[in-house]
Amino acid sequence: MRKCKYCKAVELLPAAKCADIVEKKGYCSIACLNSMTRDKRIASQEKAESKATQVAREKLKTRAEHIKDAQRWFNKWIRLRDKDKPCVSCGNNGGHDKGIYGHNYDAGHYRSVGANPELRFNEDNCFKQCVKCNRDLSGNAANMRIEVIKRIGPDRLAVVEGNHAPKKYTIEDAKAISTQYKAKIKELE
Secondary structure (H helix, E strand, O other): OOEOOOOOOEOOOOOOOOHHHHHHHOOOOHHHHHHHHHHHHHHHHHHHHHHHHHHHHHHHOOHHHHHHHHHHHHHHHHHHHOOOOOOOOOOOOOOOOOHHHOOOEEEEEOOOOOOOHHHOOOHHHEEEEEHHHHHHOOOOHHHHHHHHHHHHHHHHHHHHHOOOOOOOOOHHHHHHHHHHHHHHHHHHO
């Protein structure tokens, strides 16, 4: 005896005219067959509405929201890239309590995004950093510099610390950055 695909009841011999069709499709009755068809139709309509809503929501996003999304993907990639390394500032490798932040690590920028927005997505400027150092100690920059030199070398650090042309990211820039780091995340995972 098989179970009905819809109600999961053990199939009984169907008594309807369409017994052969119902039985071949794996349902115990015409009602279950019709209900499953209706549920599938409703699910596909909801999926189509959901996609339409996502597209509409995407069109309404501001430049700042696109940059925030790009930053989220970039930060996730930084945490994945450095997952086997300790905090760049204090050398801690997971001992801090999760506390109010809900996770142990951020992607901490050596040169802050506020002071150097052009370095926001520079991979040599960003490293896995514990929440305590990044948020509570404002990056713990003195200790961070020592480890950054070890990780990327003094030449690449000099480029990060040097002068840079101002950069104002456009929506297209942010979308391209999001796409780039989504792909890089896929490679690492």
